[in-house]
Amino acid sequence: xxxxxxxxxxxxxxxxLVHHKTVYREILDVIKQVEAKRFRTKVSEEKTMKGKLLYxxxxxxxxxxxxxxxxxxxxxxxxxxxxxxxTIMRELIDLSxxxxxxxxxxxxxxxPIRSYKQTDFVKDNIAIEVQFxxxxxxxxxxxxxxxxxxxxxxxxxxxxxxxxxxxQSEMSTGIAYYEGEVYNxxxxxxxxxxxxxxxMGVAPQ
Numbered sequence: 432x433x434x435x436x437x438x439x440x441x442x443x444x445x446x447x448l449v450h451h452k453t454v455y456r457e458i459l460d461v462i463k464q465v466e467a468k469r470f471r472t473k474v475s476e477e478k479t480m481k482g483k484l485l486y487x488x489x490x491x492x493x494x495x496x497x498x499x500x501x502x503x504x505x506x507x508x509x510x511x512x513x514x515x516x517x518t519i520m521r522e523l524i525d526l527s528x529x530x531x532x533x534x535x536x537x538x539x540x541x542x543p544i545r546s547y548k549q550t551d552f553v554k555d556n557i558a559i560e561v562q563f564x565x566x567x568x569x570x571x572x573x574x575x576x577x578x579x580x581x582x583x584x585x586x587x588x589x590x591x592x593x594x595x596x597x598x599q600s601e602m603s604t605g606i607a608y609y610e611g612e613v614y615n616x617x618x619x620x621x622x623x624x625x626x627x628x629x630x631m632g633v634a635p636q
Contacts, residue, residue, distance in 0.1 A: 443627035488563035
């Protein structure tokens, strides 16, 4: 695959080029290794594309997973306790998991609620999400998951890999695409979400 476009949010790409040049090059190399044409295996059952061979999101994701795992990109889970009290939230997220529970109990929460988020590929404080899925999944990555891992000091920058519109048109309906998701980020303003990101738009060679 080839990278057609990149959007650097809050100097995400600049951070990688300065502090993680080798790992960033590794990410770019993995993308180049994915032969998208091998995964045009999904037979469409949609009325407007009946019988047409489309790019298969599940198979593409599995290929990325295989290649990134070989490079020691590992799954990471971030656990935390939930609060709806904004006045104590800032203090809470800076504490360890055990201390978060104690903190909430001390403030009258009898049964603190524990939760977690998971991301598939983390290495050297960088998270990668490869998304050939529905729009909602990408919005969740960009505005919730990357931000949570960033505020929890698990990552310094998040990377989102998306198909370009030209590739998305050869997939099932409802798949997110680069141009649309970058527009959504830009529409929220220059500092939102408050986490350095690199959004990459990819397409077949």
